[in-house]
Amino acid sequence: MAGIYIHIPFCKNKCYYCNFYSVASSKHAEEFISALLKETELQKNYLESETIGTIYFGGGTPSLMDYETLMKIFDKIYQTFEVSADAEITLEANPDDLDKKKLGEIKALPVNRLSIGIQSFFEEDLKYLRRRHTASQAEASVKRSQDAGFENISIDLIYAIPTLTDGNWKTNLDIAFSLEVPHISSYGLTVEPSTALDMLIRKGKLKGVDEEQNARQFKFLMQQMKTNGFIQYEISNFCKEGSISRHNSNYWKGRKYLGLGPSAHSFNIDSRQWNKPDLLNYIASLAKGIVPFEKEILTTADKFNEYVMTSLRTMWGCDLKLIEKTFGADAASTMQKKAAKFIERNQMILAEEILYLTDEGKLFADGIASEMFLVEE
Numbered sequence: 292m293a294g295i296y297i298h299i300p301f302c303k304n305k306c307y308y309c310n311f312y313s314v315a316s317s318k319h320a321e322e323f324i325s326a327l328l329k330e331t332e333l334q335k336n337y338l339e340s341e342t343i344g345t346i347y348f349g350g351g352t353p354s355l356m357d358y359e360t361l362m363k364i365f366d367k368i369y370q371t372f373e374v375s376a377d378a379e380i381t382l383e384a385n386p387d388d389l390d391k392k393k394l395g396e397i398k399a400l401p402v403n404r405l406s407i408g409i410q411s412f413f414e415e416d417l418k419y420l421r422r423r424h425t426a427s428q429a430e431a432s433v434k435r436s437q438d439a440g441f442e443n444i445s446i447d448l449i450y451a452i453p454t455l456t457d458g459n460w461k462t463n464l465d466i467a468f469s470l471e472v473p474h475i476s477s478y479g480l481t482v483e484p485s486t487a488l489d490m491l492i493r494k495g496k497l498k499g500v501d502e503e504q505n506a507r508q509f510k511f512l513m514q515q516m517k518t519n520g521f522i523q524y525e526i527s528n529f530c531k532e533g534s535i536s537r538h539n540s541n542y543w544k545g546r547k548y549l550g551l552g553p554s555a556h557s558f559n560i561d562s563r564q565w566n567k568p569d570l571l572n573y574i575a576s577l578a579k580g581i582v583p584f585e586k587e588i589l590t591t592a593d594k595f596n597e598y599v600m601t602s603l604r605t606m607w608g609c610d611l612k613l614i615e616k617t618f619g620a621d622a623a624s625t626m627q628k629k630a631a632k633f634i635e636r637n638q639m640i641l642a643e644e645i646l647y648l649t650d651e652g653k654l655f656a657d658g659i660a661s662e663m664f665l666v667e668e
């Protein structure tokens with residue numbers, strides 16, 4: 292089954308570290324929704340009538356949209372595509388949006404999974420990141436969501452924030468476990484070029500990120516997750532048995548998806564395309580009936596590299612039999628040869644012809660994967 296991603300490009304303000312496409316104003320929200328509905332119609336054949344198994348509202352801040360607006364999007368999607376009766380439907384939400392009224396509205400939508408951008412339960416970290424919610428709102432939003440009847444909840448936590456001591460990182464995880472959410476996504480803070488954070492660090496106004504703190508807190512995260520019965524099914528994603536994010540797993544398993552909205556990406560096995568990250572251009576272009584996208588046809592090397600990069604990050608590992616079947620025996624044996632040095636360093640294991648990263652290897656996942664890449668002549 293395929294997935295649909297909907298990008299809602301509005302935020303109340305820009306967090307310092309944010310590298311997602313969003314604008315800090317909802318001035319053009321109405322025109323955006325008309326454009327989004329138009330794009331949905333224009334893209335109705337992209338997934339070639341495949342049933343939709345997952346829908347994901349990301350952003351930006353989807354929880355800024357009101358009930359009627361979100362319902363309009365749902366109506367259009369249900370009219371245009373065949374959506375499975377047990378589809379996983381996720382909405383990303385900011386803690387400060389989740390009051391009782393809002394949660395009641397979201398509950399009345401077909402949404403059955405919430406992904407809440409907590410990031411930290413400490414005020415100093417939230418200030419460093421320039422999140423707009425407070426520490427107490429963070430905790431209360433999860434409890435309120437549970438009271439509203441949401442069980443399938445994921446929370447995001449960020450480590451390696453310069454203000455986050457090891458002690459507070461432990462407390463953040465303890466609070467997360469005590470809230471009994473079945474899914475946690477956790478990322479090390481990265482300073483992306485041209486973000487406000489990048490600029491503030493360069494100007495000496497904020498402290499930079501420390502690699503050692505990053506590695507230490509990531510190791511601690513993995514340990515604590517294991518101790519508390521969470522499965523690390525992807526490097527940054529942990530869940531209780533049965534609560535894997537089906538939408539994100541589909542990305543990692545190479546299934547088709549359609550992305551709607553500015554900056555959204557789509558994938559149909561042979562090509563990848565992405566809408567330009569420009570709201571006004573998106574609105575103007577769709578008013579003329581044109582989806583403003585760029586497209587890349589994937590070469591064999593692209594497909595191979597993408598499979599290696601994503602599969603190594605997951606608990607399903609990189610399957611040499613599958614590589615042999617899809618890319619040929621030479622590709623599989625080259626891969627095995629390249630893996631030898633990482634196996635020796637205890638960064639990888641090979642079991643039943645599947646390569647997996649060890650916890651030690653997970654610290655260097657991107658570097659290891661790139662050494663395995665196929666380089667096109």
Ligand code: SF4
Pocket residue numbers: 301302304305306309310311313350351352385408
């Ligand atoms: S709420 Fe999310 S999308 Fe919006 S600015 Fe913050 S990190 Fe970026």
